[in-house]
Amino acid sequence: MNNRAILFAGLITGLFLVPGLALAQGQTSSGTLTVTAQVQSSISLSFITDTNGVALVGAGTNVATLNFGSVSQFISPPAKVTETIAATSFTVSTPFDVAVVKSNVTSANYTLTAEVQTADPVNTWMIDTFPLTIVPAAATSLTVTGVYGTDVVHTLYLTIPFSAGASIISNSINFVATAN
Amino acid sequence: MNCKVQSRMKIMLLIWFLLGISVRVARGQRTPSHAAQAISSHAQPHRQTVSITFLAVPNGSPVHNFASDQATLDLGSFSYFPRFDVKGAEIQRQEDSFIVLTRFGLCIDLSNGHHIGTATVSAFLLSPNFIGNVWVDGLRLSITPGIIGRQVRYGAFIEHILKIAVPISMPAGQLLESIGVIVTPN
Numbered sequence: 001m002n003n004r005a006i007l008f009a010g011l012i013t014g015l016f017l018v019p020g021l022a023l024a025q026g027q028t029s030s031g032t033l034t035v036t037a038q039v040q041s042s043i044s045l046s047f048i049t050d051t052n053g054v055a056l057v058g059a060g061t062n063v064a065t066l067n068f069g070s071v072s073q074f075i076s077p078p079a080k081v082t083e084t085i086a087a088t089s090f091t092v093s094t095p096f097d098v099a100v101v102k103s104n105v106t107s108a109n110y111t112l113t114a115e116v117q118t119a120d121p122v123n124t125w126m127i128d129t130f131p132l133t134i135v136p137a138a139a140t141s142l143t144v145t146g147v148y149g150t151d152v153v154h155t156l157y158l159t160i161p162f163s164a165g166a167s168i169i170s171n172s173i174n175f176v177a178t179a180n
Numbered sequence: 181m182n183c184k185v186q187s188r189m190k191i192m193l194l195i196w197f198l199l200g201i202s203v204r205v206a207r208g209q210r211t212p213s214h215a216a217q218a219i220s221s222h223a224q225p226h227r228q229t230v231s232i233t234f235l236a237v238p239n240g241s242p243v244h245n246f247a248s249d250q251a252t253l254d255l256g257s258f259s260y261f262p263r264f265d266v267k268g269a270e271i272q273r274q275e276d277s278f279i280v281l282t283r284f285g286l287c288i289d290l291s292n293g294h295h296i297g298t299a300t301v302s303a304f305l306l307s308p309n310f311i312g313n314v315w316v317d318g319l320r321l322s323i324t325p326g327i328i329g330r331q332v333r334y335g336a337f338i339e340h341i342l343k344i345a346v347p348i349s350m351p352a353g354q355l356l357e358s359i360g361v362i363v364t365p366n
Contacts, residue, residue: 027228027229027230027365028230028362028363028364028365029229029230029231029232029249029288029362029363030232030249030360030361030362030363031232031234031249031250031251031360031361031363032249032250032251032306032358032359032360032361033234033250033251033252033253033284033358033359033361034250034251034252034253034356034357034358034359035252035253035255035314035342035344035355035356035357035358035359036252036253036254036255036354036355036356037254037255037256037257037258037280037344037354037355038256038257038258038353038354038355039257039258039259039346039350039352039353039354039355040257040258040259040352041259041351041352042259042260042261043261044260044261102348103259103260103261103278103348104259104260104346104348104349104350104351104352105352106351
């Protein structure tokens with residue numbers, strides 16, 4: 001009889017505890033974390049070595065070096081450099097690629113300009129069919145309908161007069177791509 | 181013998197009666213909907229409530245708490261080609277998207293100040309319209325809650341990693357995404 005009383009008391013106590021457990025377990029809480037950011041549009045230009053052109057140092061980046069090597073009127077040009085001889089000068093040329101990619105931009109194409117950075121009174125610089133201007137003149141427009149995401153081939157031409165003395169020719173060309 | 185049977189019947193009846201009361205009381209404790217906002221936990225002040233606090237962590241983006249259980253994580257401005265001021269976030273470039281990675285802290289606590297027990301923490305997206313993807317601790321979030329912590333101690337500060345994939349096709353502009361967090365006591 002005593003055992004029954006204990007069992008009964010235990011049962012009753014247990015039943016009274018059930019709501020207490022439910023109180024602790026059934027309640028959930030919620031919170032909200034709002035994430036804010038400003039997504040900016042951007043485009044990026046990089047120079048790529050063309051399959052028919054000389055290897056660019058820094059290919060795949062926006063700072064690259066193109067080295068024609070040693071060139072002369074009477075010596076065959078280095079591999080992947082084309083040389084043409086004119087009446088008073090010779091021209092060396094090689095193709096290179098420019099890739100412009102976009103992100104979070106709605107523009108369909110881009111404008112590309114180029115400009116020689118240091119005055120060169122002796123030699124002539126040209127890309128494709130466009131003679132390059134020199135700072136501070138306005139930059140030369142190479143295209144107004146550049147296609148995003150593709151390696152666009154351009155050719156750099158350097159014309160050296162026969163009258164120029166042997167020397168190292170060095171200059172920088174600044175390219176600017178602008179989303180249309 | 182008859183007396184014994186009667187006594188047992190009485191006990192059984194009493195047990196069923198008490199069981200019925202218990203079930204009713206237990207039902208009364210439940211939150212009506214898991215997607216309810218934080219204010220639901222404070223609607224009945226006489227009960228023990230669970231508070232959720234969002235916190236900034238070192239090398240993470242700033243967190244602004246503007247209401248109980250609600251905060252804003254400010255990632256600043258960013259782009260696929262980094263040139264903007266990203267506040268404590270890291271940019272990982274993919275082919276067709278970029279991932280913004282940052283950290284935030286989460287602390288759950290009981291209103292009575294006791295740190296006894298654990299809870300399960302789940303997270304979900306409040307809006308199904310975001311065209312990117314959001315992960316917390318590697319779990320890709322959707323509008324269905326997913327567990328990001330199973331045995332989270334009350335009072336413990338837990339750091340979480342938030343990743344947001346932004347497609348490059350998404351137009352530039354304001355990114356606004358709300359993440360719901362649910363805490364269920366274990």
